[in-house]
Amino acid sequence: MKKVILSIVVLILGMISSCEKKKNETENKTSTERFETINNSAENNKKLVLDFYQKLFGDKDLSAIDKYVAEDYIQHNPTVADGAEALKKEAEIWFKGQGKTSIDVQHAAAEGDLVFLHIKNSNPDGTLTSTIDIFKVINGKIVEHWDVHQNVPKESKNQHPMF
Template sequence: MSRTPQEEANLALVMGLFEHVLGPMDSARVDEFVAADYIQHSQLAPPGRDALKAFLDMIREQTPEAVHDVKRAFVDGDHVTVHYHVRRWPGDLGWAVIDIFRVEDGKIAEHWDVLQDVTEGGPNPNGPF
């Protein structure tokens, strides 16, 4: 199945967010990607675009060596889903994360996330990625 030009643009927007904002934790570039009336559903962050900026600044201060390793991304209409591995510091097993973004008028309008600890061992030999 091929993507529409709008889906390609939505995917590029979200991947740009990862490259320029979430990877480097650069709150100064949030406005380029995120709508002014951004709706946050994450239970880890307060609502709103300004709160997202403050959250990114706090995370960058607490874990400056954090890595967001994107494994796959999917787009369906105005929704983009990204599956990635967050490691907060060297040696951290981190989290398997799925973010869901809704895009409207060329900006990220809404965000949901689901996180799971990455562990060693366990009953399933298949990793989360």
């Protein structure tokens, strides 16, 4: 019994030592190294979201949802239910009879696990819509989404109204 208890204590001490080593490695990183790690992650998240956006909304490829969206995806757009399957059902309706198009991304930015897109949408009636989409990415999957849409006015008091 003493050998079993001693083995457990040694195992626990080894685990604690390993955790302390990892903690020290993280703490010993310079602020520049920590920033580069965060920035690389943000850049990877931005690329993931841009790929997803073109494949789903541009190419009308519903398999993009399976590849990029978490099953328990949280949707803040009140016209779409939560979950990847709900998004897929809505997208089937949105894309019915539509061909592929290139997404006109005006701006893309990322900070940590959030990615921000500013999109210029051409509508079938010839009008334009400005869309801001915000995505949260965790472990290589889109887990949450917010969006805001605004019609672009035909006339503006300045030469750069929305884009």
